[in-house]
Amino acid sequence: MITNSLILPIIIPLATAIISLAYVKSPKKQSFFTICSLFIQLVIAVILGVITYQKGLLMLPIGGWAAPFGITLTVDLFSIIMIVLSSVVMLIALLFNYAEFIFNDQHALKLPLLQFLAAGLNLAFSTGDLFNLFVAYEVILLSSYSILTLTSKDKALKNIFPYVVINLTGSALFLVAAAIFYGLTGTLNFADIAHTTAAMGSDPRIIAAGILILTVFAIKAGFFPMYYWLPNSYPMLPPSSMGFFSAILTELGIYSIIRFFGTVMPAGNTYIYQLIMILAVPTMLFGALGALSRKSISKILCFQIIGQIGFMMVAFGDFSQESISVSIFYIIHHVLVIASLIFIAGIIKYMIGSDKLSVTANMLKKSKIIGLFFLIQGLSLAGLPPFSGFWAKYLIISNTIKNGHYFLTGTMILASVLTLVSMLNIWLNVFWKTSDDVRFVTKNTAIYFMKAAISILILISLSISIYPEMYIKLVNKSAKQVLDKSGYQEMVLGR
């Protein structure tokens, strides 16, 4: 009974998407219906989370086909953390989207596509099968392509084109990597791959296939050489979708790396771990420096996403339980902070009509609350105490010092300072600068609604900063589960 409900986070968004297609003529009803369904999804995800916390790994063989033959859904604590996070951010994004109706018309297919995206994400977070993960990636990518192209103007197409091209290449590489794993091990089930490869030791073919699949996940996450598409394409989205995309879609790459290299690949691939760690340095620095070079809030924040991805990669350096748990903690903090910052940027964009730093001014006079929100989350992103970013950065930096990677520690502190500078850049130009030319759009009900939606995210984020022990306990437990290969195989394969 409980294991059957693992399918619900995938089925409900799919059903919602298909039913809401019937409401394309009345967008408000469609939006309301989707928000109600999202509440149900969130409740189910939280209930599943509680069950997973008490019972450990949950497994559902789809269609009753036992593990190595059929597709299995495996949900452990890390998966359910990601599913809950994605449901929370999606709910806030839809509430924000509901308020956006006052400002502009929206494409009728946007909400169904967002629900398809959510279904694909939940499938990617809960699947236990390599080929199924490929299918989930394709569902996610196709819906994200469609959302990007349907909601953007014609002149934005040339910014979206690199996103489409690099991800098409990425999915071809994914299929190649999956085929190599099938050829090597004769199976696509995660647990069975782990079981077979454990006996093969450090076979160079396994490492080659691992690096190939790492490339695919790195494209999705935006690692150093492959991040070019991200800061160009995401700012073309409307703020509601942009918040969701930048918070969850990049984290999907990090999730897949932790899941695949933690649970599936044989331990001790030191080359791959060190490669990830070395790539983290330019990722952090280029992200932070790129943020300084941009002149509009959403583009600065998009470069900040890349910089923050670098911090999560640092923790992969030795793939120990501590490093993974620190990285998961950073993911939780980062999703909440970056989503709320992008929604705040969205409010500023709607109030002033543009988010270019040369145009914006007077924001603090107009709204103290938005200033407070931005201050909390901006300082949290930079990692100043007492906000959630401080705990995340403190844990990561103390982890690297413990492992003796002093160069990385220095880079991280430098990147944090640069992040702080770019946040202050926004603060000075948007909130403190005074100008007589700025005219605010006054549509108070929509703005209040947006503020209320963001305040939920900020409250969750503040709960991390006030009471981090609870989250640290949670991530320690989930990291232990991720690295527990024998427990995973015993659960899935029954041996």
Added chain:
Amino acid sequence: MFVAIAIAILFGVATYLICQMRLMKKLFGFMLLSHAVNLFVLVIAGSPLNKRAPIMKDAIVELCVDPVPQALILTAIVIGLAVTSYFIVFLYRFFMYYHTTNLNIIYKDDYE
């Protein structure tokens, strides 16, 4: 052996076409790339011996082909159809806005 060379040629041609600065060549490059990948899946899966396909016993394994890569390829073809049709519509919209298929002209402003 010959199949391996054919796959190598397909991958090479696809990579060459994707790197060109013309929209149509990129489209054909991705179509060829998906063919190359599908053929690759079929070949690298190898013999069904010691694999996990449930329908066969070891005695008749010489007479069988492995069903799993065929299922994978079928799925990949369907997904590839969806992605290719999306890509064609995207390129059509791209072309109707800029009235050129030359990416050098479309991205001219970015180089300067």
